Amino acid sequence: MAIGAGLIALAVASPVLGLVAVVYHAGLVIIATRDLALLPGRSGYVVKRMVPEPFSLGEPEGVTIEVENPAAAGLWARIADHAPGGLRPAPRELPGRFDERGVVKLGYRTYSPRRGAYTFGPVDLQVWRDEGWWRRQVRVPLPREVAVFPNVVAIKRIQLSLRRGLRAMAGMRRARPPGASTAFAGLRDYVRGDDMRRVSWTATARRDRPVMVEVEAERGQQVIIALDCGRLMTAPAGDLDKLDHAVNAALMLAWVAQAYGDRVGMMTFDDDVTGFIKPERGAAQLRRITEALYAIRPQYVEPDFGHAMTHLALRVGRRSMVVMLTDVQDPEASRELVAHALRLAARHLVLVVAMSDPAVLNARDAPIDTTSRAYEWAAAEEFVASRRESFELLRRGGVLGLDVVAGKLSPALVERYLELKERALL
Structure with a gap:
């Protein structure tokens, strides 16, 4: 020109x-x-979008776009999917080339930091030839409604581990206190420190190496998950807020408890009890819990622990393990939580679970090289120490506690449940 x-x-x-x-x-x-x-016309493109069903909260996942048009064989392409910004799609543009069949398949990653419904829009496609003068851009309508649920991908991972007989924490073995009822759980190789009274001599002779008999605590207990949806659970803790971390942990605990034969129920509360699912077993119960966890939203109100635990005590008569997913602060701020947890512990096994903010821990553990850092360290250390004091008050009253970094909450809670199950404390 x-x-x-x-x-x-x-x-x-x-x-x-x-x-x-x-x-x-x-x-x-x-x-x-x-x-x-020589470029294909605007018609003739068949576009498919493969997405996870459903998306999982806080989990990196992939979306694949497949475009087919035999007339485009060998041509270069660039694809841009109109994915919801809330899913954090990356990269936004995908370069590629049609194969000899006229098919190009490209993928990108998503990360879902919030539960809820999202809508995908159209797919934009640019096509051109080697050293060509033109690029033809086509927009293909491809609307789709998707949902971000609590982390079902983590459930699938732990499901696979349980099927293989693995444990989330290496080296832990089944145990029981004297007098606890047990059931046969399987055979495994001898490990130094095992009780020789549990050697299976028949299996040892057959395998020509020491084989141990594993036992586990009796099944059929009850687990109640009490989920605080009040103001303090709106605080961010890493990529997710505390309530979303608790939602993921609650779903994983419900699945594992159900897999171990326990009945699982759930209560949600803020300044009032907003939902109660009575303890049951089975896949239908897990669906009810999953749908309830998908729908809950935090409220900017102070939680009423007294009303929540009184409601729980009236609805659940049988001794159960009550897992309270909440936030713990200094003894004065957590006075109501401590008092009512101690009262509930007279009849039930109560486990209070709280999440530490990674930013606070980093502020406490980072080097102190300036005056401002010294003040920051002092504030973080005072906050962490006050939380420890609250947990100590709970422990003295017979209430179990678990304080863990938010991003490690789910596996830590499952391990604590399995530990209590094996010690036959439920």
Whole structure:
């Protein structure tokens, strides 16, 4: 085009150059028209979007876009999916090339920091030839409603581990206190420190190496998950807020407890009891709990622990393990929680679970190299120490406690449940 513009400028000096400019531009039009004709038209593209069903809260997951058009075989492509910004899609543009069948399949990653419903929009596609002059852009409508549920991917991982007989914490073995009722759980190889009274001599003779008999605590207990949805649970803790960390942990605990034969129930509360699912077993119960966890939202109100635990005591008569997912602060701020947890512990096994904010722990553990850092360290240390004091008050009253970094809450809670199960404390 620059050369053509130069020929037009020189045509003023010579009519011959004017004729050359006309011929030159006619050639450009022919070449450009031919290049455009070699690109497929706007119709004929078949686009598919493969997404997780459902998306999992706080879990990196993949979305795949597949475009098919036999007329586009061998052409270059660039795809942009109109994914919801709340899913944090990356990268937003995907370069690729159609294969000999006219198919291109590209993927990108998502990360879902919030539960809820989201809508995908159309897919934009650019297609061009090697050293081509044109790019044809096509927009293919592809609306789709998706939902971000509590982390079901983590459930699938632990499900696979349990099927393989693995444990989340290596080296832990089943145990029981004297007099606890037990059931046969399987055989395993001898490990130094095992009780020789549990050697299976028949299996040892057959395998030609020491084999131990594993036992586990009796099944059929009750686990109640009490989930605080009040103001303090709205605080961020890493990529998720504390309530979403608690939602993921509650779902994983419900699944593991159900897999171990226990009945699982759930209560949600803020300044009032907002939901109660009575303890049951089975897949239908897990669906009810999952749907309830998907729907809950935090409220900017102070939780009423007295009302919640009184409601729980009236609805649950049988001794159960009550897992209270909440936030613990200094003894004065947590006075109501401590008092009512101690009262509930007279009949039930109560476990109070709280999450430490990674930012606070980093402020306490980072080097102190400036005056401002010294003040920051002092504030973080005072906050952590006050939490320890509250947990100590709970422990003295017979209430179990678990204080863990938010990002490690789910596996830590499952391990604590399995430990209590094996010690037959439920």
